[in-house]
Amino acid sequence: MFRNTTRAEPGLRERTRQQRGDSLFVQSVERAMQVLSAFHYADGPLTLSDIAQRAGVDRSAAQRMVHTLRALGYIRRDADAHGFLPGIRILDHTLDALRLxxxxxxxxxxxxxxxxxxxxxxxxxxxxxxxxxxxxxxxxxxxxxxxxxxxxxxxxxxxxxxxxxxxxxxxxxxxxxxxxxxxxxxxxxxxxxxxxxxxxxxxxxxxxxxxxxxxxxxxxxxxxxxxxxxxxxxxxxxxxxxxxxxxxxxxxxxxxxxxxxxxxxxxxxx
Known part of the structure; x- marks a missing residue:
């Protein structure tokens, strides 16, 4: 069996109990990033259920996050309305990361x-x-x-x-x-x-x-x-x-x- 992927495993990124208990740590931001990260290994549009499963959140939370991220331009519907894809606004952050x-x-x-x-x-x-x-x-x-x-x-x-x-x-x-x-x-x-x-x-x-x-x-x-x-x-x-x-x-x-x-x-x- 051989591997063919566009993204390699980045390593463990689990948050420690101390980090989660930090008063400055915003868990809603973490969940939003988990929703965006659901697309990392996708090979096409994801349904709401797909996103919830990959992000490790319940479907209701995924629905609210996707709705908000769509309104902000970070998630979009695919052309055939079969699911969701990352939105164009994400490219703004890629540019910032590289140019700075x-x-x-x-x-x-x-x-x-x-x-x-x-x-x-x-x-x-x-x-x-x-x-x-x-x-x-x-x-x-x-x-x-x-x-x-x-x-x-x-x-x-x-x-x-x-x-x-x-x-x-x-x-x-x-x-x-x-x-x-x-x-x-x-x-x-x-x-x-x-x-x-x-x-x-x-x-x-x-x-x-x-x-x-x-x-x-x-x-x-x-x-x-x-x-x-x-x-x-x-x-x-x-x-x-x-x-x-x-x-x-x-x-x-x-x-x-x-x-x-x-x-x-x-x-x-x-």
Whole structure:
């Protein structure tokens, strides 16, 4: 069984009893976000019952939340009135998150220059525990929808950027991420054994970059480079992806890796 998803598992986000008991914590806001989050793994419009089940609220609460969010433009009816879809107003917040993020602002001109140099797909992903989330995507001409969308996410354990990030973390933290990850493979070549993944992380740490073959897509080669904050912690990764029909791993490493390393250093805050 292989996995095919547009969104990887972000990790545990359960609220503690202390958080829920905080006088400043607004539970109605939490429920509204649960309703919006119901669409995360949907492959089409959701009915009111679908939303209630996925959000973990009763149907009456879901109805009130959906009504309010529709009035505000955050949920809409689909064209055939079969259910509900996210509304256009959500895109306003996506824009705000990206344009105000100092890392994204600093990285974008560097990645644009990198794209002109290598002429392959360039991505910047942000580290989010069990997954990396793409915040900048500079494409080649032949790409799928998922590979072009900002917000698409993939697991940390089996991606070039994920290995690059893991290489900068303590081993006990890496093991914890692997233990909590859903390691269902994407392809017959996806590495899922924890010890084999640790070997890849160690190799990445020694080389200063990762090289992933056929991990998410058959025929894809991707190099990953860690991006660090001022404390030396990994916060993101630069990915450069191409086709194995166009490159041998040796030629790819020789041509692409030095440029990727230079870009990651330029984006990192040392």
């Amino acid at each position: 993020d100092p890392l994204v602002r600093r990285a974008t001109p560097v990645l644009q220059e990198l794209r002109r140099s290598v002429r392959e797909r360039i991505d910047l992903s942000l580290f989010d525990d069990l997954r990396v989330v793409y915040a900048v995507r500079l494409q080649t001409k032949h790409q799928t929808l998922n590979s072009s969308l900002v917000g698409h996410s993939v697991p940390t354990f089996c991606t070039s950027g994920g290995w690059a990030i893991l290489s900068k973390l303590p081993e006990d933290t890496v093991r914890g991420i692997l233990e909590r990850s859903d390691r269902t493979p994407f392809t017959p070549h996806t590495i899922t054994d924890p010890e084999a993944i640790l070997d890849k992380v160690a190799e990445t740490r020694a080389n200063g970059y990762s090289l992933a073959l056929n991990q998410i897509l058959i025929g894809e080669i991707a190099a990953g480079f860690p991006v660090l904050d001022t404390d030396g912690r990994p916060v993101a990764a630069v990915h450069i992806a191409a086709s194995l029909a166009d490159w041998t791993p040796e030629d790819y490493a020789a041509r692409i890796v030095p440029l990727g390393q230079e870009a990651a250093r330029a984006i990192s805050q040392y």
